[in-house]
Amino acid sequence: MATAVEVHDLKAWFGKTEALHGINMAVEAKHATAVIGPSGCGKSTFIRCLNRMHETNPEAKSEGTVRVGGVDVYEMPAVDVRRRVGMVFQKPNPFPTMTIYDNVAAGLKLNGTHNRKILDDIVEHSLQQAALWDEVKDILKKQSGASLSGGQQQRLCIARALAVSPEVMLMDEPASALDPISTAKIEDLIFELKQKLTIVIVTHNMQQASRVAEFTGFFLMGNLIEFDKTEKIFTNPSDKRTEDYITGRFG
Amino acid sequence: MTRIRFHQELDELKHRILAMAGMAEQAIDLAVQAYSQRDPSLCQRVISNEAAINRAEREVDEFAIDLLAMQQPMAIDLRFILAVIKINADLERIGDQAVNIVQRVMNMIELPVSELPVDIPAMATRVRAMIRDALRSFIEGDPELARHVLEADDEIDRMNHEAFATLSGFMQSQPNGAVQALDALSIARNLERVADHATNIAEDVIFWIRGADVRHGAGHQTAGS
Numbered sequence: 001m002a003t004a005v006e007v008h009d010l011k012a013w014f015g016k017t018e019a020l021h022g023i024n025m026a027v028e029a030k031h032a033t034a035v036i037g038p039s040g041c042g043k044s045t046f047i048r049c050l051n052r053m054h055e056t057n058p059e060a061k062s063e064g065t066v067r068v069g070g071v072d073v074y075e076m077p078a079v080d081v082r083r084r085v086g087m088v089f090q091k092p093n094p095f096p097t098m099t100i101y102d103n104v105a106a107g108l109k110l111n112g113t114h115n116r117k118i119l120d121d122i123v124e125h126s127l128q129q130a131a132l133w134d135e136v137k138d139i140l141k142k143q144s145g146a147s148l149s150g151g152q153q154q155r156l157c158i159a160r161a162l163a164v165s166p167e168v169m170l171m172d173e174p175a176s177a178l179d180p181i182s183t184a185k186i187e188d189l190i191f192e193l194k195q196k197l198t199i200v201i202v203t204h205n206m207q208q209a210s211r212v213a214e215f216t217g218f219f220l221m222g223n224l225i226e227f228d229k230t231e232k233i234f235t236n237p238s239d240k241r242t243e244d245y246i247t248g249r250f251g
Numbered sequence: 252m253t254r255i256r257f258h259q260e261l262d263e264l265k266h267r268i269l270a271m272a273g274m275a276e277q278a279i280d281l282a283v284q285a286y287s288q289r290d291p292s293l294c295q296r297v298i299s300n301e302a303a304i305n306r307a308e309r310e311v312d313e314f315a316i317d318l319l320a321m322q323q324p325m326a327i328d329l330r331f332i333l334a335v336i337k338i339n340a341d342l343e344r345i346g347d348q349a350v351n352i353v354q355r356v357m358n359m360i361e362l363p364v365s366e367l368p369v370d371i372p373a374m375a376t377r378v379r380a381m382i383r384d385a386l387r388s389f390i391e392g393d394p395e396l397a398r399h400v401l402e403a404d405d406e407i408d409r410m411n412h413e414a415f416a417t418l419s420g421f422m423q424s425q426p427n428g429a430v431q432a433l434d435a436l437s438i439a440r441n442l443e444r445v446a447d448h449a450t451n452i453a454e455d456v457i458f459w460i461r462g463a464d465v466r467h468g469a470g471h472q473t474a475g476s
Binding site: 207234235236242243246247248250251 | 253
């Protein structure tokens with residue numbers, strides 16, 4: 001199996017507070033990797049380091065290496081990193097004044113694609129990949145992204161991220177604000193997407209991690225305590241702290 | 252997100268399966284006593300207690316399934332509930348074997364006493380020790396003790412084979428005692444089955460505590476590996 005993201009001795013700070021204490025992880029390509037742990041354990045900080053979102057906070061800094069496709073993300077322009085490593089957040093954040101079409105096309109236009117035919121094709125393909133096409137194909141240029149339901153908005157954000165053909169998709173609790181049916185659609189979508197790209201998903205929902213991810217990392221107080229196949233983590237973890245967390249004995 | 256209520260319910264599940272274990276263990280004890288004492292009233296007690304064991308089996312299963320459905324247990328808690336469901340079935344089968352034994356004993360009571368060349372009480376003593384140790388390993392979560400139970404099963408298998416050989420010879424040499432010998436042979440076989448159930452319970456304890464699947468001699472595989 002190929003490695004999509006290699007993380008070596010990654011440390012991160014907010015001001016003087018060290019939030020990550022030297023993380024090492026190899027994320028398998030075209031698989032889903034879940035990141036779990038209690039609030040404040042550093043899991044969101046970790047994935048935000050993978051596409052240099054962490055450094056957008058002026059108080060924040062990081063150290064160590066993150067390689068995507070073998071290239072150190074700090075040796076690439078940040079814009080390129082975020083094109084190659086897309087991100088979806090907990091709360092759907094479509095551009096509210098843009099149409100559905102323009103939401104999906106926004107990243108492409110930013111990267112210099114203005115050919116109408118190419119844009120049309122990519123928008124349709126991205127919305128199909130995000131399992132939203134059938135629901136919005138008749139209102140693409142008539143309605144704004146904000147007019148959609150929460151679950152649809154989240155899939156729109158996924159389509160927007162997919163439009164620039166990322167290698168890796170980071171998902172920070174992508175379904176925590178959604179109802180069970182919308183959650184199921186996102187989980188089905190993750191299954192489809194990982195045929196073509198690599199997913200790293202932060203989730204508080206351990207059942208969700210066990211449903212969608214082949215690998216799971218358990219974070220605690222800025223450390224990666226255990227990283228293994230998901231079925232191992234959820235049936236027979238090696239570390240007592242992992243077991244105590246997933247069985248609800250602390251957290 | 253500590254799950255105090257859930258862990259209280261796991262304790263409750265453990266209490267319920269132990270109550271059932273007590274009934275199954277008692278059924279075997281009474282069946283063996285009924286054999287030794289040729290006592291029809293003890294046979295009757297075993298038969299009438301079977302309904303309570305069956306009822307307890309259903310209740311434990313329902314409770315365990317509810318916990319699986321409602322609590323989505325993980326890791327050692329998941330393994331515990333799975334082990335309980337399987338142990339529950341084994342205990343119910345032990346109750347069935349006790350009934351099988353007393354049915355044979357009731358048959359034997361109707362017949363003249365025959366000096367059979369088999370030591371059923373000695374075999375029963377070892378089988379009861381296996382049940383006791385299997386249940387103790389469950390109560391104490393002790394996989395080492397459970398391993399001893401697995402080892403003890405070989406001796407019961409040997410005793411069962413020996414009973415088969417000696418009783419077969421007896422039936423040929425003394426046809427008048429053939430029916431009694433056949434009953435004793437069945438009882439030996441029932442006890443051997445009880446030992447198998449004790450072995451299953453011990454395997455489930457090892458799975459619960461260590462996540463290791465040791466069934467069918469597979470001693471090195473672990474859940475999730």
